[in-house]
Amino acid sequence: MLIVLTLEVVAMMSILELNSLAPGFLNAISVPLLVCDAEGVIAYTNPAAADQLNAKVGVVLSEPLPKLAEAVSTFRRSARPAPPMTITRGTGAPYLAMLSSVQISEGQVMTLCLLLPVPSPPDSEQRMQDFEALTLELQAIIDSSSDGLFVCDSEANVIRVNPASERIHQRPAAEIVGRNMRDLIEEGFIDRSAALEASIEKETVSQLQNLPGGGKLI
Known part of the structure; x- marks a missing residue:
């Protein structure tokens, strides 16, 4: 049986439902996924977010990911869908952040963040190798x-x-x-x-x- 979870489906789940899925489906997601509350505190992370971004439950999002925290704050104030945006962590590789609202209970809304790695351009060494190969050809x-x-x-x-x-x-x-x-x-x-x-x-x-x-x- 194949089960496909889209961002929209995950966004409709409660924190309890997310945690119930974590041992199975969400642990298998290779890209970082996290949920933060209205105060910017991380309420849920999958293993990829913890390992790759040092995002931990109970920590304020601005500590490991200040740029993402700023984007989440803007998203919550705008009250409308946010387009994907590029987020970087220090000098690390950039991520494409997709934000969505998670309805926990009436009047309580959290923000779900799915971070997709942005393919990096070939480094200078690879470009030089390509140039040398073209020259020989x-x-x-x-x-x-x-x-x-x-x-x-x-x-x-x-x-x-x-x-x-x-x-x-x-x-x-x-x-x-x-x-x-x-x-x-x-x-x-x-x-x-x-x-x-x-x-x-x-x-x-x-x-x-x-x-x-x-x-x-x-």
């Missing part, structure tokens, strides 16, 4: 191309030449990389440069280029 694509490829910066300085270009021009990459296309034109390496023109015009350029031996390149 791009290098493999450039090197495996049968077409001659020059990679130049915005000033038409050559920063990479693939093996096909070395074969076409009969010059090793070591003699070309690091040089400017203006210098290569002046020494007769090629009669014109699409990279140089693109760096000046700031637009896509197509050219018919003449090689010293009489060959032509597009």
Whole structure:
């Protein structure tokens, strides 16, 4: 049998009902859940709230979670549904707080707080690993191309030449990389440069280029 407890269902339960469920269902909830009274004192916590947030029954909510206590206070004054909000505890990971009212008895209303961990963005180390993997992939694509490829910066300085270009021009990459296309034109390496023109015009350029031996390149 599968039983699904939504926030709305839990919100309609009394504290006694919550405590009766704790040994079973609520203990299995992996995200923090707690209930506090009108004075901001914690009346119920599940194990996740106690372990992850140091929230304990009988403690004022503002002690372990001042930002959540402020949000609960605002929620109680507004008397209308609260949208999910992000709550942080010190320098810890943020939580998405969902607040709802719990009717205990006539005239006595408590606030139920369900805190969902917010997925954190990849750290700098992971981003660097992703960048390095992408760089290696791009290098493999450039090197495996049968077409001659020059990679130049915005000033038409050559920063990479693939093996096909070395074969076409009969010059090793070591003699070309690091040089400017203006210098290569002046020494007769090629009669014109699409990279140089693109760096000046700031637009896509197509050219018919003449090689010293009489060959032509597009």
